[in-house]
Amino acid sequence: MTPDHDAPDAYSVRNALFERPVTWRLQPARLRIDAGMKQPIHLDYADIVAMRLVYDPKRTEWNRQRCTITVRTGERFSIASVTYLDVIRIAPQTAAYAGFVRALARRIAAANPACRFVAGKPAWLYALMLAAPIPLLGLPLAWLSTLGVKGRDFLFYAGVLLVIAGLPWLYTLFRHKPRSFDPRAIADDMLPR
Known part of the structure; x- marks a missing residue:
């Protein structure tokens, strides 16, 4: 050696x-x-x-x-x-x-x-990290629907939320792969x- x-x-x-x-x-x-x-x-x-x-x-x-x-x-x-x-x-x-x-x-x-x-991360923990944000994204989308936001506006705001929440999440997922x-x-x- x-x-x-x-x-x-x-x-x-x-x-x-x-x-x-x-x-x-x-x-x-x-x-x-x-x-x-x-x-x-x-x-x-x-x-x-x-x-x-x-x-x-x-x-x-x-x-x-x-x-x-x-x-x-x-x-x-x-x-x-x-x-x-x-x-x-x-x-x-x-x-x-x-x-x-x-x-x-x-x-x-x-x-x-x-x-x-x-x-x-171990594979099981990585799988949990992939799935964890899915229910969390449903909460702001449900909130938007209670405000009466419909149609194109709803899709726009949902897209903005996905980008804001998704970019840090994707970076973290890449680092933990x-x-x-x-x-x-x-x-x-x-x-x-």
């Missing part, structure tokens, strides 16, 4: 305000996770069976992404692309996160070619920019 000269060998993140920073370290045959006062966790790359990259925005973290790895035992470990600095400030770590995740994916692929590399990826060449749109 060749070393990843272009990527950091460690990545630190503070997942919540009152948590200690977690440091992820790439070692020759395994991943080491240091979580403050706890004993370090060691995960052999060969024991990692799945890696999922997800666009995972929160209210204050619009560009937050998450990498979740699953080991043979079923345990999951998540790496976030943003870190808490204090009560108000949350800092993106875009370049460090992207470089670290790329290096981690290459090492996992070399040690376990059977590992699944997936981006986006489940798809596999090549761990040796992760596309730029799967990582924060």
